[in-house]
Amino acid sequence: MIIVGAVAVVLVIAGIVWWLATRNQESTDDAYTDGNAVAVAPHVSGYVTRLAVDDNTYVHRGDVLVEIDPRDYRAQVDAARVQLGLAQAQLDASRVQLDIAHVQFPAQYRQARAQIESAEAAYRQALAAQERQRAVDARATSQQAIDAADAQRASADANVAMAQAQARTASLVPQQIRQAETALAYRRAVLVALRDVDNALAVYRTDQARAAALDDAVKAEQGALELARDRYRKGLSPFLDVLDAERQWSQGRQQAVEGALQTTTDLVALYKALGGGWQTTGPAAGAVTVGAAPPSRADTTRAQ
Numbered sequence: 001m002i003i004v005g006a007v008a009v010v011l012v013i014a015g016i017v018w019w020l021a022t023r024n025q026e027s028t029d030d031a032y033t034d035g036n037a038v039a040v041a042p043h044v045s046g047y048v049t050r051l052a053v054d055d056n057t058y059v060h061r062g063d064v065l066v067e068i069d070p071r072d073y074r075a076q077v078d079a080a081r082v083q084l085g086l087a088q089a090q091l092d093a094s095r096v097q098l099d100i101a102h103v104q105f106p107a108q109y110r111q112a113r114a115q116i117e118s119a120e121a122a123y124r125q126a127l128a129a130q131e132r133q134r135a136v137d138a139r140a141t142s143q144q145a146i147d148a149a150d151a152q153r154a155s156a157d158a159n160v161a162m163a164q165a166q167a168r169t170a171s172l173v174p175q176q177i178r179q180a181e182t183a184l185a186y187r188r189a190v191l192v193a194l195r196d197v198d199n200a201l202a203v204y205r206t207d208q209a210r211a212a213a214l215d216d217a218v219k220a221e222q223g224a225l226e227l228a229r230d231r232y233r234k235g236l237s238p239f240l241d242v243l244d245a246e247r248q249w250s251q252g253r254q255q256a257v258e259g260a261l262q263t264t265t266d267l268v269a270l271y272k273a274l275g276g277g278w279q280t281t282g283p284a285a286g287a288v289t290v291g292a293a294p295p296s297r298a299d300t301t302r303a304q
Helices: 002-022 071-135 143-171 173-233 239-273
Strands: 048-051 057-059 066-068 296-298
């Protein structure tokens, strides 16, 4: 009993000492919460201009979370339009040059062939005259006549060489035509690509305006739904009105989601038409969708 009493006294003293040592210290219990982490990957890269959600906001599949600054790709589109005008002018000039080459080549070639034939005929005449002068007895002709025949033959030789050179030059025209046709095809391809950029931008802007209108309609339908629920709770309208308002809100929301997805697809197509500037991952997107189908509470981090 004495031992038990001594142990009890020691425990009491130890408890008093511990209480005196820790009475001014604050302590809290650790608390934990469960949550689902969803990775959000954008379709295109860019600087974030608007964050459409706050921390602990309920989001649904298809909700727009962030918007990117469109100035970069608009500048690219403006530059592409300038290139489009230059390419159109170059294409028109190449077509004119090609038409001229098709017309001039046959005439140049025929003219060169005629000059060769004329020079060869003159050469044959000069050669015959030279041979006649040299075949005549030296006492029946003069050195002046022989020199004249030699000069005539030399001139004919030069004319033949010149005509052959002109013919070779004319023979290069088909190659020049093929080169012009190749350049024309390239410029035509560039022109088509630039037109694709212009068309993609027009489609994107149209669908963007349509998506904004659908978002406004969803907000109006949501207000109508809340009003119908309030009237039902107060006994001013039947529950069928609530169901009808929910149906309209659900249909409008589905259309808004489809519009947002179409706008994102158009933006990707625009970046592709510009020759790049798009990727599967990055800091933000023009219209980012959440992968989870049911509503969830998402912890969102603001972009730096």
